[in-house]
Amino acid sequence: MRSLLILVLSLIVDLIVSLVIILACIKFQSFKQFYKTIATMMNSIPSMALLPLIIMWFGIGDSAIVALVTHSVVWTFTIYILDGINSLPKIYQEFADNINLDLKSRIKDIYIPALLPNITAGLKVVWGRAWRSLIGAEVAFGAIGAAGGLGYYININRYNGDMPKVFAGIIIIATIGLLVDLAIFSNIEKKMRKWGTLHE
Amino acid sequence: MNKTVFEAVSIYKSFDKRQILKNISFSLHESEVMAIVGKSGCGKTTLLRILANLEIPDSGEVLFNKQTQKNPTPDIIFIQQDYNQLLPWKNVINNVAYPAIATRKHSKTVATKHAKELLEKMDLAEFASFFPRELSGGMKQRVAIARALIMEPKILLLDEPFGAVDRESREKAYDIIKKLCREYGTAVLLITHNLQEAKTVAKRIIHFEEKGVRIITNKELTELIGDDT
Numbered sequence: 001m002r003s004l005l006i007l008v009l010s011l012i013v014d015l016i017v018s019l020v021i022i023l024a025c026i027k028f029q030s031f032k033q034f035y036k037t038i039a040t041m042m043n044s045i046p047s048m049a050l051l052p053l054i055i056m057w058f059g060i061g062d063s064a065i066v067a068l069v070t071h072s073v074v075w076t077f078t079i080y081i082l083d084g085i086n087s088l089p090k091i092y093q094e095f096a097d098n099i100n101l102d103l104k105s106r107i108k109d110i111y112i113p114a115l116l117p118n119i120t121a122g123l124k125v126v127w128g129r130a131w132r133s134l135i136g137a138e139v140a141f142g143a144i145g146a147a148g149g150l151g152y153y154i155n156i157n158r159y160n161g162d163m164p165k166v167f168a169g170i171i172i173i174a175t176i177g178l179l180v181d182l183a184i185f186s187n188i189e190k191k192m193r194k195w196g197t198l199h200e
Numbered sequence: 201m202n203k204t205v206f207e208a209v210s211i212y213k214s215f216d217k218r219q220i221l222k223n224i225s226f227s228l229h230e231s232e233v234m235a236i237v238g239k240s241g242c243g244k245t246t247l248l249r250i251l252a253n254l255e256i257p258d259s260g261e262v263l264f265n266k267q268t269q270k271n272p273t274p275d276i277i278f279i280q281q282d283y284n285q286l287l288p289w290k291n292v293i294n295n296v297a298y299p300a301i302a303t304r305k306h307s308k309t310v311a312t313k314h315a316k317e318l319l320e321k322m323d324l325a326e327f328a329s330f331f332p333r334e335l336s337g338g339m340k341q342r343v344a345i346a347r348a349l350i351m352e353p354k355i356l357l358l359d360e361p362f363g364a365v366d367r368e369s370r371e372k373a374y375d376i377i378k379k380l381c382r383e384y385g386t387a388v389l390l391i392t393h394n395l396q397e398a399k400t401v402a403k404r405i406i407h408f409e410e411k412g413v414r415i416i417t418n419k420e421l422t423e424l425i426g427d428d429t
Contacts, residue, residue, distance in 0.1 A: 098273075
């Protein structure tokens with residue numbers, strides 16, 4: 001539960017960091033080019049490959065989880081959103097120009113709803129990646145959080161030969177994934193289906 | 201003759217060294233409906249985009265109420281040819297009311313009331329709660345026009361809004377637009393491929409020809425194409 005809480009908090013912070021990066025990319029085209037190259041490179045490195053380095057730098061604790069989740073979230077999410085901005089229909093922007101719409105209304109009423117398919121797809125991917133990385137790290141390296149976690153629980157029960165508990169851990173992981181999908185993503189996707197903006 | 205509200209003065213535009221628009225000048229009067237006709241690719245849409253200040257001309261200027269207009273303004277609204285210009289995440293009534301609310305022209309209550317009235321005049325009242333994806337192309341364009349009219353623009357630029365709509369619906373839509381524009385004092389400049397339609401809807405026509413652009417009357421257009429209505 002503690003791992004999940006830290007994961008969610010890390011996700012929120014990482015999304016704010018991503019937003020800052022996206023705004024910088026919109027403002028400075030040269031930064032955007034540079035950032036996209038770096039993001040593409042970093043995005044291809046699996047979290048597990050970085051884990052030894054993360055443990056060396058941050059030790060075994062909450063900060064290691066934050067670093068791991070940050071790596072899983074920021075690169076992927078920003079790439080999704082920047083690609084979405086590139087493909088934002090020009091017709092909406094011209095409509096906003098034509099009626100002299102202020103920046104706040106543009107962002108709130110035009111850009112965010114228009115980018116919602118990318119935002120949702122990006123969030124789905126980064127949530128999955130972050131969740132898998134965290135559990136994977138716990139399985140491979142034991143408790144990287146101070147109080148263990150689901151991966152650690154599965155691993156310790158594997159040592160003890162307690163198969164039902166191993167299965168219980170796996171089922172809990174899958175159930176949490178399903179609940180997050182039903183509680184958050186399904187509702188947004190239902191709305192987008194109604195609008196006809198979800199490309200399936 | 202009504203007063204001149206809008207002028208294009210010596211507009212030139214080229215793309216990749218290809219001259220698209222050459223020395224185009226004309227004026228538009230209050231409540232007047234003027235048509236633009238010409239072959240595909242002759243620069244009609246480019247002209248409209250320049251007039252809406254969504255495209256910058258190589259030279260020349262657009263005057264609105266005798267003042268040079270360099271930026272887009274809600275006084276000159278451009279309705280694109282694309283049927284997907286409505287905001288898909290807003291239903292019809294909210295699409296129509298949105299510009300007036302977002303630009304603080306009207307309060308939400310007043311804008312919604314105006315939007316309802318416009319939809320009634322456009323024969324779309326029963327579709328107020330529909331989302332754009334549930335409408336036909338012609339209906340979407342009528343909603344787009346209602347969305348433009350809520351801003352009470354002085355000029356409405358229509359880029360072949362009913363290109364793929366059947367003739368009867370098109371004529372009906374133009375009748376409604378003409379009536380509403382008279383009511384709001386809005387001048388209309390519209391592109392059409394249909395010459396018959398151009399001479400029925402407008403008294404003056406911007407005719408893109410091989411040698412350049414000519415402003416002709418609908419009678420002159422009849423002489424050019426014959427009267428086969």
